[in-house]
Amino acid sequence: MDTITEVALAEAKAEVHGSNAKRELTEKLDGLPGVLMARVSDRKIDFFYKYQWEKKRELLLLGTYAARKQKERVTLPEAFELVLQEAVIRKEGKNPKEERRIKELKIEAGLKRRIKQAEIQGYGTFGRMLQIYLNTLTDTDTRKDIERMFKREIEKPFPQLLILPARDIEWEQIKPILNDILERGKGPSANKLLDYIKAAFNKVINIQLDSGVSLYADDEFGLIANPLQHIKSNKTFNSAGKDKWTRKELADIWFNAIEYCGPVAGRFIRFTIANAGQRIKQLVRVSWTDYHLESKIPYTEVTNMKKKRGGDEVSHLVPLNDLALKELLDLQQITGHCDFPFPSRKGAGFLTDKPMGHEVYTKHMKRICEGLDIRLLSLGETRTTIKTMLGPYKIPKT
Structure with a gap:
């Protein structure tokens, strides 16, 4: 019988290093049945509660060892706490392994029941929460x-999340969505999606104060806090674009814009450059009458x-230089x-009452960059580019 210490674990790990051998260290528990067992292999160290049940040896996994606190790992002190909890259950005449199975089944049954209710009613689900958020957006292009993004990054790859009650959604369920985006090299998109989901949670949280004391959560969603409120965007991608x-x-x-992108989209790219990178989404929606x-x-x-928070919308006057004026006259x-x-296109013609969507000029920028064999550039970057070029002439960005 060994005393399990950090040093003993390190020595056992050194003994089996580079081999397929395993070592087992055990330590008795004062006044309680069973022992703490550490199974040491070249790859990892697992902790078990080793005990007798109906004259048979039973092993209950407590977790995999880590020297410091780490997610989904247990330190040596934590292993001792866990094994004592299981030993108390054994002393009461119950089988710890069976008790854990019953607990897991109850949790699973509760989750299945809530999912079933959500499937039938759509009431209080994560998917409904996202839809409510979308319905509050007044700008059509932004909403689309x-x-x-919700459909591409959540609905298609993670459909099971949409039918879960919103109150059961935690950071651990959102994290894989963002990791999936990051693995595709789209850090800015991950930041945007995080911000949108945060905003959706905030939209349905409805706390009412009663006499300044009691708090009541919204009846449908049952949320009194945003589960993502402390999750920060990745600063690495804040300057993307x-x-x-x-x-x-x-x-x-x-x-080369007109050659690669056509007479309308090509001129919009040139017009944006000529206008020193004015905000593109706003500029594309300006009608001829303006x-x-x-x-x-x-x-x-x-x-x-965009208007300032709490302020009124104010018109923005943009003088047109000779380059911009020529593009418009053409x-x-x-x-x-x-x-x-x-305007937007429909087949070979135009939709006369609808402006071009931003996905169009994004697609054309990709086409022209690939055609010219240069790095992929965003039309939004013209704003930073022109501002830098005008800097030495003391001309501020408007």
Whole structure:
């Protein structure tokens, strides 16, 4: 019979290193039946509760050893705590292995019952919570983007999550979704999805104060706290999409945009560059009526800009330089009959009352970069690029 210590475990590990041999260390428990057993192999150390039941030796796994606290691992002090709990159950005349199985079955049955209820009612589910969040978004393009992301990153690869009650969702269930995105090299998308899920939880949390004392959670979701509130975005990707273009890349994109992307999408790329990287999603939704091309100083009035929190929406006046003006004048011959200079397409024609979606120019940027055999660039990066180029001339970003 051994005394199990950190030193004893290290020595046993050294003895079996590089072989298929195993060593077993055991230590008695004062006044309680059974022993703590450590099974040491070259790869790992497992702790067991070793005891007798109906004249047979039984082994109950307590966990795999780690020298320091680690997820899904147990330290030596934790192993002693766990084995004493199981030994008390054995002393009471119960089989610890059977008691654990009964406990696991109860947990599983409760989860199955909640899943079944969610399948029948859709009431309080994670999927319904995401849909409620989507329904609160007023910007159509933003809603479609987030809806596509939910479908692509959650609904298709992890459909079982959608039917779970929202109150049962924890970080451990969201983490694999984000890891899957990170493995595909899409760190910024992982950050965005985390922010969207956080916002969805916040949207359905409805705490009412009664006399400043009692808290009541929303009846449907039963949430009083956001399970992701302490999870932070990965700062590594916070500046994604902010890489500057080189002057050569800027010139290559400008002179080849129409050839690779066509007369409308190509001119939108050139128009964005000419406008020093004005916010793209807002600019693409400006109608022809808001372009004042005959003015002494031609300009466009952007009325769909982001407003400050708690403030009013304010129009943003963008002067048009000669490069930007030329692109618009050329476009008038092509899309002048549409509501927007940069309309959506339908087959070989245009949807006259709908602006181009952002997925279109993202696709065209990928096409032109592949065609020119240059690194993949985002049209959003023009804002950082032009700002840097204007810096030496003391011209601030607007």
